[in-house]
Amino acid sequence: MNKPKGTMDQLPREVIKWRHVEEKFREICHRYGFDEIRTPTFEFTSLFKRGVGETTDIVQKEMFTVISDANLRKYHEGKFDLDKRGFTLKPEGTAPVVRSFVENKLYADAQPTKLFYITPCFRNENPQAGRLREFHQVGIETLSAMNPATDAEIIALAKNYFEELGLRDLTIKINSVGCKSCRPVYHEKLKTFLEPRLDQLCETCQGRFHTNPLRILDCKVPTCQAAVKDAPRLIDHLCEDCQTHFSGLKDALDAFGIPFVVDSRIVRGLDYYTKTAFEIISENIGAQATVCGGGRYDGLVEEVGGPETPGVGFGLGIERLILTLEAEGVAFPDPEPTQVFIVVLGEAAKLTGLGILKALRDAGIKSDFDHLERSLKAQMRYADKLSAAYTLILGEEELKSREVTVKHMASSTQESVKIDEIPDYILAHLGGRR
Ligand SMILES: [Zn+2]
Ligand SMILES: [Zn+2]
Numbered sequence: 001m002n003k004p005k006g007t008m009d010q011l012p013r014e015v016i017k018w019r020h021v022e023e024k025f026r027e028i029c030h031r032y033g034f035d036e037i038r039t040p041t042f043e044f045t046s047l048f049k050r051g052v053g054e055t056t057d058i059v060q061k062e063m064f065t066v067i068s069d070a071n072l073r074k075y076h077e078g079k080f081d082l083d084k085r086g087f088t089l090k091p092e093g094t095a096p097v098v099r100s101f102v103e104n105k106l107y108a109d110a111q112p113t114k115l116f117y118i119t120p121c122f123r124n125e126n127p128q129a130g131r132l133r134e135f136h137q138v139g140i141e142t143l144s145a146m147n148p149a150t151d152a153e154i155i156a157l158a159k160n161y162f163e164e165l166g167l168r169d170l171t172i173k174i175n176s177v178g179c180k181s182c183r184p185v186y187h188e189k190l191k192t193f194l195e196p197r198l199d200q201l202c203e204t205c206q207g208r209f210h211t212n213p214l215r216i217l218d219c220k221v222p223t224c225q226a227a228v229k230d231a232p233r234l235i236d237h238l239c240e241d242c243q244t245h246f247s248g249l250k251d252a253l254d255a256f257g258i259p260f261v262v263d264s265r266i267v268r269g270l271d272y273y274t275k276t277a278f279e280i281i282s283e284n285i286g287a288q289a290t291v292c293g294g295g296r297y298d299g300l301v302e303e304v305g306g307p308e309t310p311g312v313g314f315g316l317g318i319e320r321l322i323l324t325l326e327a328e329g330v331a332f333p334d335p336e337p338t339q340v341f342i343v344v345l346g347e348a349a350k351l352t353g354l355g356i357l358k359a360l361r362d363a364g365i366k367s368d369f370d371h372l373e374r375s376l377k378a379q380m381r382y383a384d385k386l387s388a389a390y391t392l393i394l395g396e397e398e399l400k401s402r403e404v405t406v407k408h409m410a411s412s413t414q415e416s417v418k419i420d421e422i423p424d425y426i427l428a429h430l431g432g433r434r
Pocket of ligand 2: 201
């Protein structure tokens, strides 16, 4: 049996890295005053259609919609409305958080609401492109605050996180994608500019011309990049409100001591972004890697049925982050070695050994014994493989005297210790190394 295409097993040596980046994220979020939220793995399909946007690649071709066997039969009989009652595995983290904010009336609490999440996400991507169908995201959202300093705080948190993980040479790119009053005006200007160049655009962008022309600006196809080279820039056509917000963001980033560049090509893929859009790029590994993207989404809460509420956040893929950290040669924590291995000779010694094992584990000491009933020599070899700091050797003699030989593996010295005193002896000797 094989795993499905586009999924991944996280083997123990990989999980150490995952836990490291997740725990660091939790710790940073805590420092910045964000609380963890967990939402279901699947939601009603309509949430993503409304909250991600009908014109996005995600909604148009990447969602996994799930249906129970019973409803599948009804669906084939034409008695189940998949659009209304179908579920979709979450393709991103923000819409579910916003749905939960509305459904649980978190807006009635003291505001803002500052939340973070760590979640698997699912998209029907082409695995040949190195993209997974089940991938993992961490992200944060601040709801109810219009303040540009709130946007700057989000960027500051992301930068702080990457730096504490050990990433260097980060570039922060910011832009404003306007709002529902200035963006449509700009759309018309952009379309007027692009119309005579339509035949230079890739097939996807020819579709975007009608649905989401802003996205043509960040298309990676070279002919598209050439076509938009001299396109009018949205930041030159912002309304007064968006302009004020953008300069407020720049002031707040300066105040946080965060260098940035303005890049009018940063538009983000999702329909609900307004005003601030940003990306953080790691420049150190030759190829530029976008490690994080986010922005403001002032219309989203209303879109999913809540009161008019501004929001800003970011999300980032854990897989890509770990690849970037590995490419930069960042050190991950070592696995914690077994501290004590109990070598036993004979059935009576084994049972006494199990009692000692329990006492050691109760004292918080990582310890184990021979599960395979090997010879003395083979048990010692196995203890070596585990890099156990101490080995206890337990035979007939030791049972009689109630004293055990404790071998310190690094120095090959050994000592006799009373059975009852073993946990204390080990704790005292492990000292600061635990
Ligand atoms: Zn505006
Ligand atoms: Zn294109």
